[in-house]
Amino acid sequence: DAKTTQPNSMESNEEEPVHLPCNHSTISGTDYIHWYRQLPSQGPEYVIHGLTSNVNNRMASLAIAEDRKSSTLILHRATLRDAAVYYCILYNAGGTSYGKLTFGQGTILTVHP
Amino acid sequence: NAGVMQNPRHLVRRRGQEARLRCSPMKGHSHVYWYRQLPEEGLKFMVYLQKENIIDESGMPKERFSAEFPKEGPSILRIQQVVRGDSAAYFCASSPPVRVNTEAFFGQGTRLTVV
Numbered sequence: 001d002a003k004t005t006q007p008n009s010m011e012s013n014e015e016e017p018v019h020l021p022c023n024h025s026t027i028s029g030t031d032y033i034h035w036y037r038q039l040p041s042q043g044p045e046y047v048i049h050g051l052t053s054n055v056n057n058r059m060a061s062l063a064i065a066e067d068r069k070s071s072t073l074i075l076h077r078a079t080l081r082d083a084a085v086y087y088c089i090l091y092n093a094g095g096t097s098y099g100k101l102t103f104g105q106g107t108i109l110t111v112h113p
Numbered sequence: 114n115a116g117v118m119q120n121p122r123h124l125v126r127r128r129g130q131e132a133r134l135r136c137s138p139m140k141g142h143s144h145v146y147w148y149r150q151l152p153e154e155g156l157k158f159m160v161y162l163q164k165e166n167i168i169d170e171s172g173m174p175k176e177r178f179s180a181e182f183p184k185e186g187p188s189i190l191r192i193q194q195v196v197r198g199d200s201a202a203y204f205c206a207s208s209p210p211v212r213v214n215t216e217a218f219f220g221q222g223t224r225l226t227v228v
Contacts (some may be wrong), residue, residue, distance in 0.1 A: 034216075043117075043204045043219030044156065087155075100146065100169060101206075101217060103156040 009108040012078045020073040020107055024087030027068050032091045034101070035073050037084040044087065044103075047073065050066045054109065083111045115139070117207050118187075119220035120164045126195045126227050134190040138207030145188040146206045146217065147180055156204065161190060195227045 005023040024033065035047040048055055048062045048078040050071070057060040077084055085106040106112040118137040126132050138145050147159040161169040162182040164198055173174075173180065177195075182188040202224050207219040 038156075043222050045219065046216035049216070098145075100158050101156075102146075102158065103148075104219055105155050 004047070004090060006086070006088055006104065008105065009110065011110045011112065012075075013112050015077050015081060017110075018075040018078045018082070018109065020075075020086050020088075021070065021110065022072070023070045024088070024090055025069045027090055028092065030092055033062065033068075033071050034089045034091045036087045036089065036101070036103075037082075037093045038087070038106070039081075039084045045053070049091070059087055078109075078111045079110050080113060083109055084102060085109070114182070117142075117205055117218050119203075119205050119216075119223050121223060122221060124223055124225045126225065128196060128227055129194050132195050132199070132225055133191040134174075134203050134205075135187045136190070136205030136207075136220060137187040139218050141209060142207035142218070143210050144208045145182050146208075146210075147188075147190050148204045148206065149160075150202045150204065150222075152201070158223035159190075195225070197227045199228045200225055 032049050032051050034049040036044040037047050038044045041051050048057050050062045050064050054064060061071045085108050087103050089101050091108040117139055120135050121186050124132055136145060143164050145162045148156040149159055150156045158172040160180045162180060164182055165184050177193045179191045190203060202222045204219050204222045206219045208217045
């Protein structure tokens with residue numbers, strides 16, 4: 001599986017934007033970039049995904065570099081409820097990895113009031 | 114539409130006992146995945162099942178662990194003769210039949226404590 005690299009931790013203040021980076025220099029052409037987050041004592045929760053173009057949904061935005069070797073998850077206005085571990089995952093629908101998500105260590109986001 | 118349901122939420126077993134963890138996928142989902150999260154670690158894939166079939170069990174320990182997803186009823190992750198090292202949170206996820214780039218839905222997990 002192609003690997004992702006994320007900072008171990010980041011901090012933000014409430015109501016401020018947060019940019020969570022992810023490097024994936026070995027990404028293949030068919031890999032989708034998925035983001036999940038895990039709140040304390042909860043199961044992971046889907047946030048957003050993309051392939052080549054930037055994506056927006058009600059939770060966040062995903063900015064994908066032109067060469068696709070990195071991406072950034074953007075939380076436009078962090079709230080205390082956004083404090084979680086954020087996972088950047090490369091997902092390939094085909095081959096032996098079909099259906100399987102490979103989680104790394106993720107980024108622990110702390111939001112200060 | 115209820116989400117992925119796991120039960121029990123908390124399970125305590127003595128060493129040597131059996132643990133049975135249940136997962137009911139979302140309605141219409143025929144694909145189930147089990148993950149394990151050891152204390153202070155990330156989630157690790159264990160097994161991927163479709164109805165009555167194990168598709169990928171590459172993450173399952175070779176002994177004592179088994180999983181099934183019968184035609185009727187929930188998926189079951191069974192751990193025989195539990196040891197302290199099995200203490201972890203076990204998460205189940207489900208997805209619809211055609212999963213190209215769609216999301217997986219996770220349950221709240223079962224926290225197994227072996228005493």
